[in-house]
Amino acid sequence: MTRVCIVGCGAVGSLFAANLATLDDVEVWAFDLSQAHVAAIEANGLRLTGAGEVHARLRAVSDASLLPPCEFGIVATKAMHADAALAAVAHALADGAVASVMNGVGNEETLARHVRRVIRGTTFPAGKLIEPGVVQWDVKGDTTFAPFEPSPATSVEVEWLADACTRGGMPTHAVADARPAQWRKVIFNASTNPIGGLTGLTHGRVCERPDLRALVSGLVSEGKAVAAAQGITLDADPEALIDHAAKPDVAYNHKASMLQDIEARRLTEIDFLNGGIARFGRSLGVPTPLNDTITALIKGVEKSWT
């Protein structure tokens, strides 16, 4: 029996938790600060509905001291909460290999401040918590894992975790370098999410306005330049993903998660999306004026709530 701790059991964390908990050889522990969600999972199990129907029993705690030592961790908090979450659970994962499936860039660096063996990860599935213990699974998609270069998990660990996720129902690739997939995703998110957030427009309506579509492309170009300066060759063009998502039958009417955050006055992940691209850009000498602009505007919006 191998123990996997899901750190942050919101929508994406719950997808991993429930699917992994269907496996006979895996014992899943979920750590989440929502006591209502934790209590519902402990009482009735965790249920996924939508793109897949899953109902699984697993352990869930809000008190990190109750966690046993785990061989693996999958961190699925909002990026800005990872540092505090890892500080809380580090004792249980001190000897484990810990993967990030968080949005944005710079998250593995956060994990590596708390644990020794880190897995760089990026995931495309999405969902939302609809009530304690129940998650709507909106979109299926692949996950990619690789050793985090400065503090790597072993390739055996990366492959075991990818295989477990795949067997559980979350198709996952173990690769040597997860940066191409991760940077494609962060460039996609950073170039579209905050534009929806600032304007209130859905993804399709952003893309059908030539001036906003040009801004999206300007953001993509800066992100590509920052990726290229690290020697990363993207696995696909984010522009293609953006045009695909704008189709009426894909995500034309989708309100970006950052727009949902802003409408609900929740802090966004801007520091790890456009802010992360800009931070890498600065360290590499690549100018990112549009990403700087968007970061400043979103942080101003957040500030206006206080």
Added chain:
Amino acid sequence: MTRVCIVGCGAVGSLFAANLATLDDVEVWAFDLSQAHVAAIEANGLRLTGAGEVHARLRAVSDASLLPPCEFGIVATKAMHADAALAAVAHALADGAVASVMNGVGNEETLARHVRRVIRGTTFPAGKLIEPGVVQWDVKGDTTFAPFEPSPATSVEVEWLADACTRGGMPTHAVADARPAQWRKVIFNASTNPIGGLTGLTHGRVCERPDLRALVSGLVSEGKAVAAAQGITLDADPEALIDHAAKPDVAYNHKASMLQDIEARRLTEIDFLNGGIARFGRSLGVPTPLNDTITALIKGVEKSWT
């Protein structure tokens, strides 16, 4: 008796209308589409209160066909409504000299499509309509008039109108070139107004965030480059105006008019502020990526209401 037609008798138009109507040698006609405001002015006169107390009788109409021929016009509509307003009143101003006191750049070009003799103008006073027939005069300030270069009013006309405004209580300079004052104002407005509009922050709170203040300076720099490419030497640095306005006792708590527009879901003047700077920039070969970005975002916000 000299007839002056105020085209657009909102807050700023009312400041000119009421002050000019105090003069014995001037007959003021106001044209405005608000029938309530027009009826109140006709019945009880036009009242200013706040920075100055004025109560004056003048004629007001919503039906442009009732306007007599006028020697002068002062156009104070929102910039995007000037074309339709001038089409309506052109018969009354065909032989007149017509000044713009609108926000932004490109307005004189609009007037010149309808009348032959145009006065380039820019004005700093501000106020708001508080009920039909009554305007709150918030800020006193200077006005600058000069012949519009491609379709100029005569210098005698420019000087007469400036003198009348000054005698009426609106200090106005007749100069050879109004572009330095006009571009200083548009750069100030374009660099601050939409940042408040997009973030929800007051002027002072925008300026105290280093990232947003840097964005403001980036917008100012583009505006200065576009002005310089036209051979315009600004009469003062917009940066100084911005820092002055950010002081607690000046406009720290001021919500930019564009933020007020956005909160009320009214179309903004973005096409004549950042959009105007960007348009001049394109025609001059001066890149304005930040002004393009801000224009696209504000137009996206406007689009989200429909």
